[in-house]
Amino acid sequence: MPDLFDYAQAEFDKVEAPLAARMRPRALDEFVGQEEIVGPGKLLRRAIEADRLFSSIILWGPPGTGKTTLARIIANRTRSHFETLNAVMAGVADIRRVVQDAKERRKLHRQRTILLVDEIHRFNKSQQDALLPHVEDGTIVLIGATTENPYFEVNSALISRSRLFMLRPLTEAQIITILRTALSDPERGYGNRRTPDGRPQVCVDEDALRHLARVAGGDARNALNALELAVESTPPDAAGVIHIDLAVAQESIQRRAVLYDKEGDAHYDTISAFIKSVRGSDPDAALYWLAKMLYAGEDPRFVMRRLLILASEDVGLADPMGLVVAAAAAQSLDYVGMPEGMYPLVEATLYLATAPKSNTATHYFRARAQIEAEGAGEVPDHLKDANRDARGLGHGRGYLYPHEFEGHWTPQNYLPREIAGLTFYTPSDQGYERIVAERLERWREAQRRALGIEGREAPMLSHEEIERMKRER
Template structure:
């Protein structure tokens, strides 16, 4: 670039719009999107380490997609090329690829290609990139306002990480505005600009999450306001209202927001929420959606979701539609709103889906002949006897008579199931009675050879047989898997979350967290060195940026371990734990440790716990048949066992779910939900179990407890023999009490 070209470039940058001049240049200047750019998040770590793979940024306008790409351009050591898909075609793609190949061959340098508005390219243009992304010639960064799963080739999507950017918060927009007013180089730091608080709030509020919108409005306000006598540019609420008058509503009639908004509208109608339905419909009307499209969807809804619960709904909606066509806008909004409110408040039934069940039966079943008495008898009743035996309903009382209408092979098949809502509640019993009468009439006439489509009989379940069939060696693993699934349902871990597993152990929760939060980060705290080293060895199989961070130490050392990583202020979206208080009894943990754990949780984060409660565990005496023994011995053993679990000096059993809740609440947690499940499984009791319980001379853990409870040596030996005879090498039912808790 010559001196004159450089001068022109500097002049262009100086005269460019404020929103372009104020684009952040570094990670520290970047504002917002903390869910993907906050400390510890995968994308931030990848940018800092200059280890980017192909990326697609997806989000509304003004959320920082292009800006983020520019930050990457200023950070990476790779050659950076920018293309706008609106202006560029295959020629520009080929030139970029040629440059990338040359750089790699001559200098061994990677090339990052940023394509703005990537969804604007057609399939052929996108395909032109694919082989070069595949072989690593270029690292692709695409930005799009459209859903990449619909608008970008599947092959490119499958080779890229997708990050969704959200509308900026009001705090983000305020920070951007303040940066602009204080920046002397690119903003208005050299001007004496004073913006009144209510004026700034108006700009931020009406911009509706769009950084470009608030900067454009601020630029207009500053550039069109004259200096006062004191040399100060005063931005009042009146000036701000003139600069940006109408709230920006994100709505593209062919894009994601269009489909998402109509989906929210329909789901609000289905959920019988007239307030939400009116809101979503108002948003569509405000954004310029064609009311005919809304009427069309409401007409479908009247049949699909209201249906026979209120047969008048279809007439009301089509009547409102006709009125709208005659009136037009803006008065046509009255029938539009009337139809919306009627549908939202109407009883609901989707029983008309019976048609699709019938359609499916037609597709799958062998073609069935029309029963002879239902055939048209106008032409061949004499020759073939078609129509013979048909009973004319109007000739009977109540204009109904029991007779066969379905094909023989489908007798007894039910497609339509009336709901108990609205009008259908009135006809439900009558429909059932007539079906029963038709089936009874068919059987009484001797048509017993028909293939009935439904099975109308059942029998009690054989619980013993079912338990035997379900008995597997892997049942313990299956139970743990179910516990893990239930915990993650409560946790609702999202892809960008920061997750901490505070009692990692074997990694049961850690590896599931890694799968569920690939764009976030997972930290696992292992108390035992052997557990931690095993987790690290397993983690090495993953790419470096996708590995969990393994911390080895006790819960009391968590702050120190994070500080050693330079992350002393790191907070998490989710903190997970399994059996945290089994080794560290809740009564023995210092409150400040749990308080420190609460401080590690983001304001909207969740602490999710699976905790086995040993105090409510399986009692051994309940597994034994005492019918041949004295009742006195059985009672003494039962009493002794209960004494074991009532021992206040034993940290394993001297606490329960109430202690857990109280301990967490005293540390600053708020319990959102908790439930104690009695989970029934099976366990194989081996010789080793009996040996541990009773020892060689009745001095095992269980035998010693029986002795402390007052049982004689003879009685303990008798119990030992009984347990050995009935339990050794047997699979028994085993009940475990498990607490599922979510705190905030």
């Protein structure tokens, strides 16, 4: 039961707690973001407003997106008893205590118990197992909050008995809304601070506000902490105004302003410029755009995935080591992590940017276009599996095993009979592929002579046609 000391602590926290804690929303009407799960008319919002949490829930999302806040809003509205455990600090004994109290409460007072487990991914298997039967029988309604993928970190049985809600990073506009509220709120924010002539004491320039919101990376707590640092460390001017300009905002959040929104045009434009620079063999431009992305907080694994694609699509057989280098860099990045993981990422970038280029991997789409246009032909009998139907149907009969011939090659038809001699792959004259082209031409000419067929080439496809087929999968 709360006592005078608890009341005194609560009053102290209203003034002295960090701004992010003071500005934590107390009701759904104050909650910003996550409209897809708590917007008007949404299932979870209706359940919270009706105090009928339909099942245990797991809230999954990055830091500062409202997981704990949402749980506390439920605590403020519910008539159920609300308990909180932090998975970092709690053990099995704490779980047993909560469960025992919940059973007595249910038996004596017909009152449910809702348990918030913050950072539930930190619970080990035995701790999660200790909780499971009591979630199953309804003794406890669980709210788990986690920044990690629950499908990897949380007991599958707990997940199957819970509804999973994914919270996404807040948008720049949403964080600006939160910052403006903190500046204007007279009770918990800076709205009660006034100059001697009655004007608001804290003045934040628009570009400074946008910078705090942008660099916060979708994390409202990060933005509020930076705002608080800026306000509390900036002395008033002669008129009594605390003026926060872009320079102060940059210093408070320790990053230079770079126009880069991970969901906006700058994100897609920059990765596009990066890939086109590598494809165009300009290592200097590639390094510039890579630096911009990493400086702005881009996930290096996202960049690495694009380089893996480029190694096959744009370098290909002109330098087969390109894919090897990119794959090794990806593994190194995962193993080492940032910031040192930057080095294999840069090495892969420079290797691919300076490698000879070939996009003949896209010739796959010439074969697919043939199938789309005329259908898939039947596998010739000599290529069919001889392990099952050789005796009855003659499958595999007449197949020539290449390794039994000089040069480990012999002329033989490998395509459906009606398109024998049709070629889809046209090697480039770049790098290693020049050697491939010479060898392949010898084989094809010998095959045409031996089989008495004419060679013909499938139509080349434009870049636009290939992109369309990629989208259609």
